[in-house]
Amino acid sequence: MISLLFAVALAQATQDxxxxxxxxxxxxxxxxxxxxxxxxxxxxxxVEAEFKLExxxxxxxxxxxxxxxxxxxxxxxxxxxxxxxxxxxxDSKVAITGAFVDKAPxxxxxxxxxxxxxxxxxxxxxxxxxxxxxxxxxxxxxxxxEKAVRDLFKxxxxxxxxxxxxxxxxxxxxxxxxxxxxxxxxxxxxxxxxDVAVQCADVRAALESVELTARVxxxxxxxxxxxxxxxxxxxxxxxxxxxxxxxAQDALVDDLVRVDQYDAAVRTAxxxxxxxxxxxxxxxxxKMAVRSKDVGEAKTxxxxxxxxxxxxxxxxxDPAGNAEMGKYLCYAKxxxxxxxxxxxxxxxAALKALAEKEMAALGKSTADQLAAADGWYELxxxxxxxxxxIQILRHAAELYEAASMDATGLNRARIDKRLExxxxxxxxxxxGSVDLSTLKPIRTSFEVGQLETFVEGKPSKVVVGGKxxxxxxxxxxxxxxxxxxxxxxxxxVATGVKADPTxxxxxxxxxxxxFVDGKLLLETRPLSESKxxxxxxxxxxxxxxxxxxxxxxxxxxxxxxxxxWANARVLK
Numbered sequence: 345m346i347s348l349l350f351a352v353a354l355a356q357a358t359q360d361x362x363x364x365x366x367x368x369x370x371x372x373x374x375x376x377x378x379x380x381x382x383x384x385x386x387x388x389x390x391v392e393a394e395f396k397l398e399x400x401x402x403x404x405x406x407x408x409x410x411x412x413x414x415x416x417x418x419x420x421x422x423x424x425x426x427x428x429x430x431x432x433x434x435d436s437k438v439a440i441t442g443a444f445v446d447k448a449p450x451x452x453x454x455x456x457x458x459x460x461x462x463x464x465x466x467x468x469x470x471x472x473x474x475x476x477x478x479x480x481x482x483x484x485x486x487x488x489x490e491k492a493v494r495d496l497f498k499x500x501x502x503x504x505x506x507x508x509x510x511x512x513x514x515x516x517x518x519x520x521x522x523x524x525x526x527x528x529x530x531x532x533x534x535x536x537x538x539d540v541a542v543q544c545a546d547v548r549a550a551l552e553s554v555e556l557t558a559r560v561x562x563x564x565x566x567x568x569x570x571x572x573x574x575x576x577x578x579x580x581x582x583x584x585x586x587x588x589x590x591x592a593q594d595a596l597v598d599d600l601v602r603v604d605q606y607d608a609a610v611r612t613a614x615x616x617x618x619x620x621x622x623x624x625x626x627x628x629x630x631k632m633a634v635r636s637k638d639v640g641e642a643k644t645x646x647x648x649x650x651x652x653x654x655x656x657x658x659x660x661x662d663p664a665g666n667a668e669m670g671k672y673l674c675y676a677k678x679x680x681x682x683x684x685x686x687x688x689x690x691x692x693a694a695l696k697a698l699a700e701k702e703m704a705a706l707g708k709s710t711a712d713q714l715a716a717a718d719g720w721y722e723l724x725x726x727x728x729x730x731x732x733x734i735q736i737l738r739h740a741a742e743l744y745e746a747a748s749m750d751a752t753g754l755n756r757a758r759i760d761k762r763l764e765x766x767x768x769x770x771x772x773x774x775x776g777s778v779d780l781s782t783l784k785p786i787r788t789s790f791e792v793g794q795l796e797t798f799v800e801g802k803p804s805k806v807v808v809g810g811k812x813x814x815x816x817x818x819x820x821x822x823x824x825x826x827x828x829x830x831x832x833x834x835x836x837v838a839t840g841v842k843a844d845p846t847x848x849x850x851x852x853x854x855x856x857x858x859f860v861d862g863k864l865l866l867e868t869r870p871l872s873e874s875k876x877x878x879x880x881x882x883x884x885x886x887x888x889x890x891x892x893x894x895x896x897x898x899x900x901x902x903x904x905x906x907x908x909w910a911n912a913r914v915l916k
Contacts, residue, residue, distance in 0.1 A: 360407060360415045363657050367403035367419075370396055371426065378433055390437045394430065395685050399660055401426055402669070405604065406657040409650075424564050425476065427603055431565075438863070477562045481528040489532040509544040513537050517553060524560075531561060538572060545579040547592045569596050570608050577615065580622075587623035587831075590616045590632060595888060597639060601677055606643035613639040627832050627916075641731045642676040663691035670695065675732040680739050698723070702743070710750045714759070717743035721762060734770060741766045741884055748882065749867060756880065763882060767915075771834050778830050780912040781815050786891065790823035805844040808878065808910045817909040818843055821854045821896035825909075829860075829892055833885050835915040836892055840871055840879040843906035854907045858883045859893040871907070885914070 374396035381389025404426065407419035481489075493516075494501060500512040520533035534557040541550035550572050558565035573593050580586050593616035600609035613636040620629040649672055655665040667690025673683030687699035698719045705712035717740050724736035741763055748759045806813040817825060840856045853872040856879065858865050868879045885892070892914075896907040 359658070360411045360413075363403050363407055364411075364415060364418065366660075367400045367407070367422070367657075370400040370403070371422065374400060375429065378429060378436075381433075382436055385440050387437055387440055390433050390440075391681050394433050395682055397426060397430055397433070398673075398682050399656075401603075402653055403657045406653050410654070423603075424562065427564070427566070428477065428558065430603070477558075478527050478560055480561055480563065481531050485528045486532055489526075489528045490536070492529070493532055493536060506544050509540060510546045510549065513541045513544070513546055513549045513553075516540065517549070517556065520556065527560070531557070534560075542572060542575045543579055545576060545581065545585045545589075547573070547576055547585075547588050550576060551592060566596070566599055566603065566605060566608070569599075570612055573612070574615065577619065580619070583622065583624040586619045587625055587628070590619035590623055590628065591888065593619065594632065594635065597635070601639065601642060602679070604646055606639070606646055609639050610636075610643055625831065631832075638731045638734075641729070645672055645676045661689060663689065666690040667692040667695065670699070674739070675729075675735050678735050678738065710747050710755060713743060713747035714751070714755060717747060717762075721766075737766045737769055741770075745866070745882070745884055750869065760880070760882065763884075767835065777913045777915045778833075779815055780827055780909075780914065781817055783827055785825045785827050787826040787893075788819070788824065790819040790821075806841060806908050806910055808839050808841055813839075813841075813908075813910045815911050815913075817894070817912050818906070819896070821898040821907050823907070824893055824895045826891055826893040829885065829889050830914060830916065832916045833889060833892075833914045835885055836881070836883045836912075837915065838881045838894075838912035839910040840868060840881055841877075841908050841910050842871065843908050854896050854898050856881060856907070856909070857895040857897060859895065860885055860889050861891060862893075881909075 374393050377389060377393035377396055380386075381393055401423065404419040404422050407415045408423065409416075411419060497512070497515070500508075500515065503509055503512055516533050516537035520530050520537065523529045523533060534553050538550050538553035538557070541547075541553060551569060554565055554568045554572055557563060557568070573589065573596065576589055580589050593612050597609050597613050597616065600606070600612060613632070617629070617632040617636045620632040623629065649668065652665045652668040652672075655662045656669060659665070666686045670683045670685075670687030670690050671692075673679045673686060675683075677683075684699040684703055687695045688703065690696055698716070701719060702716040705716040720736055720743065721740040724733050724740055727733040727736055744759045744763055744766075748756065748763075751759055806816050806818075819825065836858060838856075853870050855870045856866075856868040858867075858881065860883070866881065866883045868881060871877050871879060894909055894912070
């Protein structure tokens, strides 16, 4: 009997070793793909790196749960590094897709012939392991550094006012950035900045200090953020504090769900719901109640995924495991970029066909994009689970909006009808609208004239659908208008038209672009002064979006680029 148990244990240990070796190999491949994608500024490259990272993560999760000996601790260490690399990948994707313009690289200077007398160039620096960070400093050394910090900022520590304390936080963060060569001092300065920010309910600065700490030191940033926001709860006093805290917790839930830390996600979602109730924002409180329920359902789905993870940890090509993993990533986490890649390797023929259709439609015709969107829309309409239905229809909406950029006629009308239907599911009851012509932009940029809006009582020459338009934004192109988005904003709509149909015809032409938090979400077909025409603009706004930028691109000709955003408004 003893020999049998020993044999079983030995087999388990051998299996664990094999899984760990595969996970480490795939992790290294993900690092290499990230480096290559970063050098090439390639979004597809980052997606490929993220997919590899997910394959490695599955194996580490299983080892952490059921591994023998030292394997759980090794897996936990690897997962910390993996989370850091995952954040670098996501930040890199945002940096590319969120850029306003892709600037051309500077022209290269003619190369001089090599100088035979010049010394040889230094050898290339060894590659940096982006997943490794410095260890947390020794506690005794921390105490010495803390004494020095408190002596240096003795007067600031005595400050009592909220504004003064928040200013002190900025000083601590600035001092930390100047102490990169002294990791002990840097650790203490970041820690002190976080603690002071918590005490004065400066949620953004507290989270910033965690982010900066995690870039340098080997810590688990999500756990630190959970603790930081829980501590901030005690310092919140007024509704605005509770609203900012609840929004930060809502965003943190996304990060926790992304890496399957559901126990912390459920607690954080519950705290966000409680703080939303104290914020005097009934709409946001209602949203957080639904959010908390959805996170609970996602946790249940993950808890039932144990056998699937074990199967994939041992065989990445397991068809049933890939099908289940694809559904979980798409339906529970809303991660369609990765989920589709699992679905195409899966055993569910219907989902595999939909996933293949969508991946084949990328960059193809409007008809192909519409076919992919229709497939998910029809599946979502049949879904009984609220969480799954919302995730599927939200994804269908993204596909419809991508297809709408070039859609015309009946296709455009059908897309708008489908988007309206999805909006009713995602935002039952709605919450009114805000006319952007009544708001003051936070930033503007235009070469000619100034921003104009309709003034009540003044005759309007702007015509939409054959009728005078009494609400519009106008700035001669090229122009850019940035507005802070009201809380709860879910969609931006407008009609692009020329300013005055009676103006002489000319060769002027332009197109409209909509950026949200720096990311281009819509670009229209061109309009021209020489023709009468309109373009409908409709953009779904991501949850928690902060600002919207409306840009007119003049397409190279500066004559008569009288571009108007008619009936520009944000739906809530």
